[in-house]
Amino acid sequence: xxxxxxxxxxxxxxxxxxxxxxxxxxxxxxxxxxxxxxxxxxxxxxxxxxxxxxxxxxxxxxxxxxxxxxxxxxxxxxxxxxxxxxxxxxxxxxxxxxxxxxxxxxxxxxxxxxxxxxxxxxxxxxxxxxxxxxxxxxxxxxxxxxxxxxxxxxxxxxxxxxxxxxxxxxxxxxxxxxxxxxxxxxxxx
Amino acid sequence: xxxxxxxxxxxxxxxxxxxxxxxxxxxxxxxxxxxxxxxxxxxxxxxxxxxxxxxxxxxxxxxxxxxxxxxxxxxxxxxxxxxxxxxxxxxxxxxxxxxxxxxxxxxxxxxxxxxxxxxxxxxxxxxxxxxxxxxxxxxxxxxxxxxxxxxxxxxxxxxxxxxxxxxxxxxxxxxxxxxxxxxxxxxxx
DNA sequence: TCCATCTTTGAGTGTACGCTACATTTCATC
DNA sequence: GATGAAATGTAGCGTACACTCAAAGATGGA
Numbered sequence: 463x464x465x466x467x468x469x470x471x472x473x474x475x476x477x478x479x480x481x482x483x484x485x486x487x488x489x490x491x492x493x494x495x496x497x498x499x500x501x502x503x504x505x506x507x508x509x510x511x512x513x514x515x516x517x518x519x520x521x522x523x524x525x526x527x528x529x530x531x532x533x534x535x536x537x538x539x540x541x542x543x544x545x546x547x548x549x550x551x552x553x554x555x556x557x558x559x560x561x562x563x564x565x566x567x568x569x570x571x572x573x574x575x576x577x578x579x580x581x582x583x584x585x586x587x588x589x590x591x592x593x594x595x596x597x598x599x600x601x602x603x604x605x606x607x608x609x610x611x612x613x614x615x616x617x618x619x620x621x622x623x624x625x626x627x628x629x630x631x632x633x634x635x636x637x638x639x640x641x642x643x644x645x646x647x648x649x650x651x
Numbered sequence: 652x653x654x655x656x657x658x659x660x661x662x663x664x665x666x667x668x669x670x671x672x673x674x675x676x677x678x679x680x681x682x683x684x685x686x687x688x689x690x691x692x693x694x695x696x697x698x699x700x701x702x703x704x705x706x707x708x709x710x711x712x713x714x715x716x717x718x719x720x721x722x723x724x725x726x727x728x729x730x731x732x733x734x735x736x737x738x739x740x741x742x743x744x745x746x747x748x749x750x751x752x753x754x755x756x757x758x759x760x761x762x763x764x765x766x767x768x769x770x771x772x773x774x775x776x777x778x779x780x781x782x783x784x785x786x787x788x789x790x791x792x793x794x795x796x797x798x799x800x801x802x803x804x805x806x807x808x809x810x811x812x813x814x815x816x817x818x819x820x821x822x823x824x825x826x827x828x829x830x831x832x833x834x835x836x837x838x839x840x
Numbered sequence: 841t842c843c844a845t846c847t848t849t850g851a852g853t854g855t856a857c858g859c860t861a862c863a864t865t866t867c868a869t870c
Numbered sequence: 871g872a873t874g875a876a877a878t879g880t881a882g883c884g885t886a887c888a889c890t891c892a893a894a895g896a897t898g899g900a
Contacts, residue, residue: 468867494859505860
Protein backbone atom coordinates (compact mmCIF):
# COMPACT_ATOMS: atom_id res chain seq x y z
CA UNK A 463 0.00 0.00 0.00
CA UNK A 464 1.15 3.48 -0.95
CA UNK A 465 3.97 2.57 -3.26
CA UNK A 466 3.61 5.44 -5.67
CA UNK A 467 4.19 9.09 -5.02
CA UNK A 468 0.49 10.05 -5.14
CA UNK A 469 -0.40 7.32 -2.72
CA UNK A 470 2.19 8.55 -0.26
CA UNK A 471 0.96 12.09 -0.61
CA UNK A 472 -2.61 10.98 -0.05
CA UNK A 473 -1.57 9.08 3.02
CA UNK A 474 0.02 12.22 4.39
CA UNK A 475 -3.00 14.36 3.59
CA UNK A 476 -5.15 11.88 5.49
CA UNK A 477 -2.85 11.88 8.51
CA UNK A 478 -2.70 15.64 8.46
CA UNK A 479 -6.47 15.93 8.30
CA UNK A 480 -6.82 13.43 11.13
CA UNK A 481 -4.33 15.35 13.26
CA UNK A 482 -6.15 18.59 12.66
CA UNK A 483 -9.54 17.12 13.46
CA UNK A 484 -8.28 15.44 16.60
CA UNK A 485 -6.95 18.68 18.00
CA UNK A 486 -9.80 20.92 16.91
CA UNK A 487 -12.89 18.81 17.26
CA UNK A 488 -11.73 16.10 19.59
CA UNK A 489 -11.81 12.38 19.15
CA UNK A 490 -15.58 12.31 18.83
CA UNK A 491 -15.50 14.61 15.84
CA UNK A 492 -13.13 12.37 13.95
CA UNK A 493 -15.51 10.55 11.63
CA UNK A 494 -14.51 8.94 8.40
CA UNK A 495 -16.46 11.52 6.46
CA UNK A 496 -14.77 14.37 8.32
CA UNK A 497 -11.35 12.92 7.56
CA UNK A 498 -12.01 12.23 3.91
CA UNK A 499 -13.71 15.59 3.37
CA UNK A 500 -10.87 17.42 5.07
CA UNK A 501 -8.32 15.49 3.05
CA UNK A 502 -10.34 15.72 -0.17
CA UNK A 503 -10.25 11.99 -0.62
CA UNK A 504 -12.83 9.30 -1.19
CA UNK A 505 -13.59 6.66 1.39
CA UNK A 506 -12.22 4.03 -0.97
CA UNK A 507 -8.87 5.73 -1.11
CA UNK A 508 -8.80 5.87 2.63
CA UNK A 509 -9.31 2.14 2.96
CA UNK A 510 -6.76 1.54 0.28
CA UNK A 511 -4.18 3.10 2.57
CA UNK A 512 -5.45 2.30 6.07
CA UNK A 513 -7.04 -0.82 7.42
CA UNK A 514 -9.48 1.07 9.60
CA UNK A 515 -10.26 4.50 10.94
CA UNK A 516 -8.63 3.58 14.22
CA UNK A 517 -5.40 2.83 12.39
CA UNK A 518 -5.10 6.40 11.16
CA UNK A 519 -6.04 7.80 14.55
CA UNK A 520 -3.50 5.57 16.24
CA UNK A 521 -0.76 6.68 13.91
CA UNK A 522 -1.41 10.33 14.75
CA UNK A 523 -1.62 9.58 18.43
CA UNK A 524 1.62 7.63 18.42
CA UNK A 525 3.38 10.64 16.94
CA UNK A 526 1.80 12.86 19.58
CA UNK A 527 3.01 10.70 22.44
CA UNK A 528 6.54 10.69 21.09
CA UNK A 529 6.47 14.44 20.66
CA UNK A 530 6.04 14.94 24.41
CA UNK A 531 9.63 13.99 25.02
CA UNK A 532 11.99 16.94 24.82
CA UNK A 533 15.07 16.71 22.67
CA UNK A 534 16.09 13.07 23.07
CA UNK A 535 19.70 13.99 22.32
CA UNK A 536 19.97 15.86 25.60
CA UNK A 537 19.42 12.78 27.77
CA UNK A 538 21.72 12.82 30.75
CA UNK A 539 22.82 16.41 30.35
CA UNK A 540 19.83 18.72 30.61
CA UNK A 541 18.99 20.52 33.81
CA UNK A 542 15.68 20.52 35.63
CA UNK A 543 15.02 23.99 34.29
CA UNK A 544 15.64 22.72 30.74
CA UNK A 545 13.22 19.86 31.15
CA UNK A 546 10.54 22.02 32.69
CA UNK A 547 10.99 24.56 29.95
CA UNK A 548 10.68 21.94 27.24
CA UNK A 549 7.50 20.61 28.81
CA UNK A 550 5.97 24.06 29.03
CA UNK A 551 6.92 24.83 25.45
CA UNK A 552 5.33 21.60 24.32
CA UNK A 553 2.11 22.40 26.14
CA UNK A 554 1.82 25.99 25.01
CA UNK A 555 3.46 26.11 21.58
CA UNK A 556 2.40 22.70 20.28
CA UNK A 557 -0.96 22.93 21.93
CA UNK A 558 -2.83 20.98 19.24
CA UNK A 559 -0.59 17.96 19.77
CA UNK A 560 -0.67 18.50 23.51
CA UNK A 561 -4.43 18.53 23.36
CA UNK A 562 -4.42 15.24 21.51
CA UNK A 563 -2.02 13.73 23.98
CA UNK A 564 -4.07 14.76 27.00
CA UNK A 565 -7.36 13.84 25.40
CA UNK A 566 -5.98 10.46 24.61
CA UNK A 567 -4.39 9.86 27.97
CA UNK A 568 -7.50 10.91 29.83
CA UNK A 569 -10.32 10.17 27.42
CA UNK A 570 -9.17 6.75 26.30
CA UNK A 571 -6.52 5.86 28.83
CA UNK A 572 -9.06 5.91 31.63
CA UNK A 573 -11.17 3.24 29.97
CA UNK A 574 -8.81 1.35 27.67
CA UNK A 575 -6.12 -0.52 29.64
CA UNK A 576 -3.92 -0.89 26.57
CA UNK A 577 -3.76 2.86 26.08
CA UNK A 578 -3.34 3.40 29.80
CA UNK A 579 -0.32 1.11 29.69
CA UNK A 580 1.30 3.03 26.85
CA UNK A 581 0.72 6.33 28.57
CA UNK A 582 2.07 5.06 31.88
CA UNK A 583 5.19 3.68 30.17
CA UNK A 584 6.05 6.92 28.43
CA UNK A 585 5.30 8.73 31.67
CA UNK A 586 7.74 6.54 33.55
CA UNK A 587 10.46 7.22 31.05
CA UNK A 588 9.90 10.91 31.64
CA UNK A 589 9.98 10.44 35.40
CA UNK A 590 13.37 8.75 35.12
CA UNK A 591 14.69 11.65 33.11
CA UNK A 592 13.45 14.18 35.63
CA UNK A 593 14.85 12.09 38.49
CA UNK A 594 18.28 12.08 36.85
CA UNK A 595 18.15 15.84 36.57
CA UNK A 596 17.19 16.08 40.23
CA UNK A 597 20.18 13.98 41.20
CA UNK A 598 22.48 16.18 39.16
CA UNK A 599 20.97 19.23 40.82
CA UNK A 600 21.38 17.80 44.30
CA UNK A 601 23.70 14.76 44.46
CA UNK A 602 22.95 14.26 48.14
CA UNK A 603 19.47 13.01 47.26
CA UNK A 604 18.70 9.32 47.48
CA UNK A 605 17.53 7.78 44.24
CA UNK A 606 14.18 7.10 45.83
CA UNK A 607 13.79 10.68 46.92
CA UNK A 608 14.80 11.97 43.49
CA UNK A 609 12.19 9.76 41.85
CA UNK A 610 9.56 10.96 44.27
CA UNK A 611 10.32 14.56 43.51
CA UNK A 612 10.33 13.87 39.79
CA UNK A 613 6.94 12.23 40.08
CA UNK A 614 5.43 15.19 41.90
CA UNK A 615 7.06 17.66 39.53
CA UNK A 616 5.69 15.93 36.46
CA UNK A 617 2.26 15.67 38.02
CA UNK A 618 2.35 19.39 38.71
CA UNK A 619 3.42 20.13 35.16
CA UNK A 620 0.65 17.97 33.76
CA UNK A 621 -1.91 19.69 35.96
CA UNK A 622 -0.62 23.13 35.04
CA UNK A 623 -0.65 22.14 31.38
CA UNK A 624 -4.25 21.12 31.72
CA UNK A 625 -5.10 24.50 33.21
CA UNK A 626 -3.28 26.22 30.37
CA UNK A 627 -5.17 24.27 27.72
CA UNK A 628 -8.51 24.94 29.36
CA UNK A 629 -7.85 28.58 30.18
CA UNK A 630 -5.93 30.61 27.61
CA UNK A 631 -5.20 33.37 30.08
CA UNK A 632 -3.38 30.99 32.41
CA UNK A 633 0.34 31.71 32.56
CA UNK A 634 1.74 28.23 32.70
CA UNK A 635 5.39 29.23 32.33
CA UNK A 636 5.31 31.53 35.34
CA UNK A 637 3.74 28.86 37.52
CA UNK A 638 6.01 26.13 36.22
CA UNK A 639 9.10 28.17 36.93
CA UNK A 640 8.23 28.13 40.62
CA UNK A 641 8.56 24.37 40.66
CA UNK A 642 12.27 24.51 40.00
CA UNK A 643 14.33 24.90 43.18
CA UNK A 644 16.46 28.02 43.30
CA UNK A 645 14.30 29.73 40.71
CA UNK A 646 11.75 30.95 43.26
CA UNK A 647 10.57 34.52 42.87
CA UNK A 648 12.94 35.37 40.04
CA UNK A 649 11.23 37.47 37.43
CA UNK A 650 13.71 37.16 34.61
CA UNK A 651 12.30 36.11 31.26
CA UNK B 652 -42.81 15.92 34.97
CA UNK B 653 -42.64 13.36 37.71
CA UNK B 654 -45.51 14.56 39.86
CA UNK B 655 -46.72 11.20 41.04
CA UNK B 656 -44.80 8.91 43.31
CA UNK B 657 -44.12 6.33 40.58
CA UNK B 658 -42.69 9.01 38.32
CA UNK B 659 -40.23 10.12 40.96
CA UNK B 660 -39.18 6.55 41.61
CA UNK B 661 -38.64 5.95 37.90
CA UNK B 662 -36.51 9.07 37.69
CA UNK B 663 -34.36 7.78 40.48
CA UNK B 664 -34.04 4.34 38.93
CA UNK B 665 -32.87 5.98 35.71
CA UNK B 666 -30.31 8.18 37.45
CA UNK B 667 -29.08 5.23 39.42
CA UNK B 668 -28.71 3.12 36.29
CA UNK B 669 -26.88 5.95 34.54
CA UNK B 670 -24.52 6.38 37.47
CA UNK B 671 -23.79 2.70 37.55
CA UNK B 672 -23.16 2.49 33.82
CA UNK B 673 -20.94 5.55 33.83
CA UNK B 674 -18.72 4.10 36.48
CA UNK B 675 -18.67 0.54 35.22
CA UNK B 676 -18.62 0.86 31.45
CA UNK B 677 -17.45 4.43 30.94
CA UNK B 678 -19.09 7.23 29.07
CA UNK B 679 -19.03 5.42 25.75
CA UNK B 680 -21.01 2.51 27.08
CA UNK B 681 -23.83 4.71 28.25
CA UNK B 682 -26.40 4.21 25.50
CA UNK B 683 -30.09 4.85 25.88
CA UNK B 684 -30.81 1.16 25.57
CA UNK B 685 -28.28 0.36 28.27
CA UNK B 686 -29.84 2.90 30.61
CA UNK B 687 -33.43 1.84 30.00
CA UNK B 688 -32.58 -1.86 30.20
CA UNK B 689 -30.67 -1.37 33.42
CA UNK B 690 -33.51 0.69 34.86
CA UNK B 691 -36.20 -1.65 33.49
CA UNK B 692 -37.98 1.21 31.80
CA UNK B 693 -39.21 1.93 28.29
CA UNK B 694 -37.57 4.55 26.14
CA UNK B 695 -40.74 6.61 26.26
CA UNK B 696 -40.64 6.78 30.03
CA UNK B 697 -37.11 8.04 29.86
CA UNK B 698 -38.10 10.89 27.56
CA UNK B 699 -41.08 11.63 29.73
CA UNK B 700 -38.63 12.50 32.51
CA UNK B 701 -35.53 13.73 30.70
CA UNK B 702 -35.18 15.92 27.66
CA UNK B 703 -32.21 14.01 26.32
CA UNK B 704 -29.68 11.38 27.23
CA UNK B 705 -27.13 14.09 27.90
CA UNK B 706 -29.45 15.59 30.51
CA UNK B 707 -29.38 12.46 32.62
CA UNK B 708 -25.62 12.09 32.24
CA UNK B 709 -25.11 15.70 33.21
CA UNK B 710 -27.25 15.35 36.29
CA UNK B 711 -25.16 12.42 37.49
CA UNK B 712 -21.91 14.22 36.80
CA UNK B 713 -23.12 17.40 38.51
CA UNK B 714 -23.82 15.42 41.67
CA UNK B 715 -20.38 13.86 41.41
CA UNK B 716 -18.62 17.20 41.06
CA UNK B 717 -20.34 18.54 44.14
CA UNK B 718 -19.04 15.56 46.02
CA UNK B 719 -15.43 16.65 45.39
CA UNK B 720 -15.65 19.45 47.89
CA UNK B 721 -15.27 18.37 51.47
CA UNK B 722 -18.02 19.45 53.78
CA UNK B 723 -19.18 22.68 52.12
CA UNK B 724 -20.35 23.92 55.50
CA UNK B 725 -16.78 23.98 56.70
CA UNK B 726 -15.75 26.74 54.28
CA UNK B 727 -13.20 28.94 55.93
CA UNK B 728 -12.22 26.47 58.61
CA UNK B 729 -10.60 23.42 57.06
CA UNK B 730 -6.83 23.15 56.87
CA UNK B 731 -4.68 22.50 53.83
CA UNK B 732 -4.24 18.94 54.96
CA UNK B 733 -8.02 18.53 55.15
CA UNK B 734 -8.51 19.84 51.64
CA UNK B 735 -5.75 17.70 50.20
CA UNK B 736 -7.11 14.69 52.00
CA UNK B 737 -10.60 15.25 50.64
CA UNK B 738 -9.24 15.56 47.12
CA UNK B 739 -7.22 12.37 47.43
CA UNK B 740 -10.17 10.51 48.87
CA UNK B 741 -12.35 11.61 46.00
CA UNK B 742 -9.77 10.46 43.48
CA UNK B 743 -9.03 7.12 45.06
CA UNK B 744 -12.24 6.05 46.82
CA UNK B 745 -14.73 7.40 44.29
CA UNK B 746 -12.45 6.56 41.40
CA UNK B 747 -15.23 5.59 38.97
CA UNK B 748 -16.89 8.97 39.38
CA UNK B 749 -13.51 10.72 39.41
CA UNK B 750 -12.80 9.04 36.09
CA UNK B 751 -15.99 10.41 34.61
CA UNK B 752 -15.28 13.84 36.00
CA UNK B 753 -11.80 13.94 34.48
CA UNK B 754 -12.96 12.46 31.21
CA UNK B 755 -15.64 15.06 30.90
CA UNK B 756 -13.50 17.96 32.04
CA UNK B 757 -10.61 17.05 29.79
CA UNK B 758 -12.26 15.19 26.94
CA UNK B 759 -15.02 17.72 26.42
CA UNK B 760 -13.40 20.80 27.94
CA UNK B 761 -10.55 20.73 25.46
CA UNK B 762 -12.91 21.01 22.51
CA UNK B 763 -16.09 22.60 23.85
CA UNK B 764 -15.49 26.15 25.15
CA UNK B 765 -18.75 26.14 27.12
CA UNK B 766 -17.66 23.08 29.07
CA UNK B 767 -14.17 24.50 29.45
CA UNK B 768 -15.70 27.58 31.05
CA UNK B 769 -17.69 25.53 33.55
CA UNK B 770 -14.63 23.52 34.47
CA UNK B 771 -12.45 26.60 34.86
CA UNK B 772 -15.06 28.27 37.06
CA UNK B 773 -15.39 25.35 39.44
CA UNK B 774 -11.61 25.09 39.44
CA UNK B 775 -11.26 28.72 40.45
CA UNK B 776 -13.65 28.27 43.33
CA UNK B 777 -11.48 25.45 44.56
CA UNK B 778 -8.35 27.55 44.11
CA UNK B 779 -9.87 30.25 46.33
CA UNK B 780 -10.61 27.70 48.97
CA UNK B 781 -7.05 26.37 48.91
CA UNK B 782 -5.67 29.92 48.93
CA UNK B 783 -7.68 30.73 52.06
CA UNK B 784 -6.26 27.66 53.74
CA UNK B 785 -2.75 28.72 52.74
CA UNK B 786 -3.31 32.12 54.32
CA UNK B 787 -4.52 30.52 57.53
CA UNK B 788 -1.47 28.28 57.51
CA UNK B 789 0.93 31.17 56.95
CA UNK B 790 -0.63 34.61 57.56
CA UNK B 791 2.52 36.37 56.40
CA UNK B 792 1.73 35.36 52.81
CA UNK B 793 0.42 37.95 50.38
CA UNK B 794 -2.92 37.10 48.88
CA UNK B 795 -1.28 36.85 45.49
CA UNK B 796 1.33 34.43 46.72
CA UNK B 797 -1.29 32.32 48.47
CA UNK B 798 -3.30 32.09 45.27
CA UNK B 799 -0.21 31.14 43.33
CA UNK B 800 0.59 28.35 45.74
CA UNK B 801 -3.01 27.17 45.69
CA UNK B 802 -2.93 27.04 41.91
CA UNK B 803 0.23 24.95 41.85
CA UNK B 804 -1.02 22.70 44.61
CA UNK B 805 -4.27 21.96 42.82
CA UNK B 806 -2.44 21.36 39.56
CA UNK B 807 -0.19 18.90 41.36
CA UNK B 808 -3.15 17.13 42.89
CA UNK B 809 -4.87 16.88 39.53
CA UNK B 810 -1.75 15.48 37.94
CA UNK B 811 -1.22 13.02 40.76
CA UNK B 812 -4.86 12.02 40.53
CA UNK B 813 -4.43 11.33 36.86
CA UNK B 814 -1.43 9.12 37.59
CA UNK B 815 -3.44 7.26 40.20
CA UNK B 816 -6.31 6.64 37.82
CA UNK B 817 -4.01 5.43 35.07
CA UNK B 818 -1.77 3.35 37.29
CA UNK B 819 -3.41 1.42 40.09
CA UNK B 820 -0.13 0.84 41.86
CA UNK B 821 0.51 4.57 42.21
CA UNK B 822 0.29 5.74 45.80
CA UNK B 823 -1.40 9.07 45.41
CA UNK B 824 -1.89 9.74 49.09
CA UNK B 825 1.79 9.41 49.89
CA UNK B 826 2.78 11.77 47.12
CA UNK B 827 0.02 14.25 47.91
CA UNK B 828 1.04 14.39 51.54
CA UNK B 829 4.40 15.78 50.51
CA UNK B 830 2.68 18.80 49.03
CA UNK B 831 1.53 20.02 52.41
CA UNK B 832 4.18 22.11 54.17
CA UNK B 833 5.29 20.74 57.51
CA UNK B 834 4.12 17.26 56.60
CA UNK B 835 7.33 16.34 54.77
CA UNK B 836 8.68 12.89 55.46
CA UNK B 837 6.19 12.05 58.15
CA UNK B 838 5.01 8.52 57.84
CA UNK B 839 1.99 8.61 60.07
CA UNK B 840 -1.26 7.26 58.58
C1' DT C 841 -66.72 4.66 41.44
C1' DC C 842 -65.46 8.09 38.18
C1' DC C 843 -62.26 10.40 35.35
C1' DA C 844 -58.81 13.90 34.36
C1' DT C 845 -54.19 13.58 34.47
C1' DC C 846 -49.95 11.42 34.75
C1' DT C 847 -47.08 7.46 33.30
C1' DT C 848 -45.57 3.61 30.51
C1' DT C 849 -44.81 1.00 26.49
C1' DG C 850 -42.15 -0.51 22.38
C1' DA C 851 -42.44 -0.59 17.59
C1' DG C 852 -41.00 2.73 14.50
C1' DT C 853 -38.38 6.99 12.48
C1' DG C 854 -34.61 9.35 10.88
C1' DT C 855 -29.82 9.74 10.88
C1' DA C 856 -24.99 9.04 11.15
C1' DC C 857 -21.66 5.93 11.20
C1' DG C 858 -17.85 2.54 9.53
C1' DC C 859 -16.96 0.13 5.90
C1' DT C 860 -17.34 -2.40 1.13
C1' DA C 861 -17.96 -3.34 -3.88
C1' DC C 862 -16.76 -2.16 -8.01
C1' DA C 863 -16.29 0.50 -12.10
C1' DT C 864 -13.10 3.91 -13.54
C1' DT C 865 -8.83 6.49 -13.87
C1' DT C 866 -3.93 7.23 -13.11
C1' DC C 867 0.64 5.55 -12.71
C1' DA C 868 5.30 3.39 -13.63
C1' DT C 869 7.54 0.32 -16.68
C1' DC C 870 8.68 -1.77 -20.92
C1' DG D 871 1.27 3.20 -26.40
C1' DA D 872 0.34 -1.20 -24.29
C1' DT D 873 0.11 -3.44 -19.86
C1' DG D 874 -0.98 -4.58 -15.18
C1' DA D 875 -0.81 -2.79 -10.69
C1' DA D 876 -2.13 0.97 -7.83
C1' DA D 877 -5.19 4.61 -6.69
C1' DT D 878 -9.66 6.77 -6.85
C1' DG D 879 -14.77 8.05 -6.39
C1' DT D 880 -19.33 6.73 -5.47
C1' DA D 881 -23.34 4.41 -4.41
C1' DG D 882 -24.88 1.88 -0.93
C1' DC D 883 -24.92 -1.92 2.81
C1' DG D 884 -25.72 -3.08 7.58
C1' DT D 885 -25.79 -1.45 12.10
C1' DA D 886 -26.33 1.26 16.11
C1' DC D 887 -27.93 5.11 17.88
C1' DA D 888 -31.06 8.90 20.00
C1' DC D 889 -35.45 10.01 19.89
C1' DT D 890 -40.97 10.00 18.78
C1' DC D 891 -45.72 8.83 19.10
C1' DA D 892 -50.18 6.92 19.71
C1' DA D 893 -52.34 3.94 22.39
C1' DA D 894 -52.96 1.56 26.79
C1' DG D 895 -52.50 1.55 31.69
C1' DA D 896 -51.94 3.43 36.42
C1' DT D 897 -52.83 6.99 39.81
C1' DG D 898 -55.24 9.48 43.17
C1' DG D 899 -58.47 13.39 44.32
C1' DA D 900 -63.52 14.08 43.94
